[in-house]
Amino acid sequence: xxxxxxxxxxxxxxxxxxxxxxxxxxxxxxxxxxxxxxxxxxxxxxxxxxxxxxxxxxxxxxxxxxxxxxxxxxxxxxxxxxxxxxxxxxxxxxxxxxxxxxxxxxxxxxxxxxxxxxxxxxxxxxxxxxxxxxxxxxxxxxxxxxxxxxxxxxxxxxxxxxxxxxxxxxxxxxxxxxxxxxxx
Numbered sequence: 001x002x003x004x005x006x007x008x009x010x011x012x013x014x015x016x017x018x019x020x021x022x023x024x025x026x027x028x029x030x031x032x033x034x035x036x037x038x039x040x041x042x043x044x045x046x047x048x049x050x051x052x053x054x055x056x057x058x059x060x061x062x063x064x065x066x067x068x069x070x071x072x073x074x075x076x077x078x079x080x081x082x083x084x085x086x087x088x089x090x091x092x093x094x095x096x097x098x099x100x101x102x103x104x105x106x107x108x109x110x111x112x113x114x115x116x117x118x119x120x121x122x123x124x125x126x127x128x129x130x131x132x133x134x135x136x137x138x139x140x141x142x143x144x145x146x147x148x149x150x151x152x153x154x155x156x157x158x159x160x161x162x163x164x165x166x167x168x169x170x171x172x173x174x175x176x177x178x179x180x181x182x183x184x
Contacts, residue, residue, distance in 0.1 A: 021050065021053055021057075031136055031137065044080075045076050052072050071153070123170055127169055134152065134159060137152075
């Protein structure tokens with residue numbers, strides 16, 4: 001099939017793909033933003049991820065689709081940037097999924113939470129790539145250790161180790177930022 005109408009007249013493949021994959025679009029985009037730190041690159045990576053996922057949907061073996069999509073995205077991000085997923089300092093706070101949200105906050109609490117969320121996003125963005133991606137996959141996208149292991153193609157022990165080290169780095173950075181007056 002050469003990417004034409006034959007791809008879309010598929011006897012229900014498109015409907016199944018939409019039903020299973022599209023609900024995870026925001027989470028896939030969030031991971032792309034944290035990995036690439038650039039909205040335009042993240043948009044391109046997510047588009048390529050969904051095109052590849054649709055193209056190879058027949059090879060999907062079932063189970064949760066989110067780890068499969070995240071693995072495709074991760075491979076695209078690594079391939080497109082020579083394996084160098086680095087923090088560039090570029091920020092577009094509105095484009096990154098908030099770390100938490102409280103609908104019942106007072107205006108003052110909302111300001112404090114927004115400040116803390118922005119600080120946390122910045123600190124996550126400054127983590128080395130191997131720790132940043134497991135933190136985002138676990139703490140923001142809520143993947144299990146097993147699902148993360150599938151995404152990053154590593155043993156569960158490696159996932160657990162990276163999470164522990166990433167959390168420690170994040171905690172230490174938070175404490176340092178708090179000492180500098182960066183966290184309320």
